[in-house]
Amino acid sequence: MTMATDPTSGTSAEPGRPADGGAGLDPAETLRLIRQQQEAARDATEPDGRLLFGAWGLAWLIGYLAMWTTARETGAPEPWAGWVLAGCIVGATTFTIVHSVTRTAGLRGDSARIGAMYGWTWFLAFTALGVMLGAMGAAGASPQVMAIAANGFACVVVGLMYIAGGLLFEEIRMAAVGGWMLVAAVLAAFAGMPNTYLVMAVAGGGGFLAMAVVEQVFRTRRRSAGSPGRAESGGQRA
């Protein structure tokens, strides 16, 4: 091997030489650089949880608040509120797909395969849900029943998909949101019209937004853990 002729690898034997570009002999600084580089690598290859949670939180909050405010006055949501909700969902879906595809471009292997299957499962699940709701309507379900079914089942699908995603991608916080969405499904079902929509906006949308904040907190904490003290990594081995 060509170690001796490599200009970047030799001569690092003197301690305290500062101008080594990072991989010199300051172990703390080198560990910090490693963590920084890995953070940058993850930023370039993994979707940003803050953005995805934030987009879905806003979509649910705005869309379902529109449904609730109009349903509160007349007993049933105005058509325009339905369009606002549909627009919010389509917008958040589009953003999720574009963001995820952009971030994971140039990667292949197990994660890419699993991610693609996971994305298609969302599509299949909501297609199946839509068809089933259509069948329920055709079988004579009242608007009341339809509203509970549509909101509750949507929450159940979202909850289970988030739990599945949490397991697949080993993101415990994603699975936690899924669990909360199952709770929201039950709350929405028992809230009764039109408060079902309020539960969807506040518990559902609010749950996503809370997770966006949690993601930010963890990120900040990780960043500052990379600075001099580094209790985190030292503690792991102590």
Add this chain to the structure above:
Amino acid sequence: MGSVPEDLDPVIHAPARLRVVASLAALGRGDEVSFPKLRKLLDMTAGNLSTHLRKLEDAGYVRVTKTHEGRTPATYLALTDTGRTAFADYQAALMDLLKGAQR
């Protein structure tokens, strides 16, 4: 355990290669990244990155897969199991050095 830098793997212990290995280690075990994506992430020139990748490949730390996407040739990079172990050992050695220094 001491302040001896011989504890540190010389293949990894070079700023540019350390950045390459750290980035590849951030990927999942079964994942590969394309050459252009890695180059952009590290902000290195193609020639420079190739040189370092060849050294890492020679050491058995990086697996280089050449393939075709349509008609354009594409290169994918991944850390081998040996590379992952070497990187873990390197980090452990750094932490030993750090603990030694703090004592």
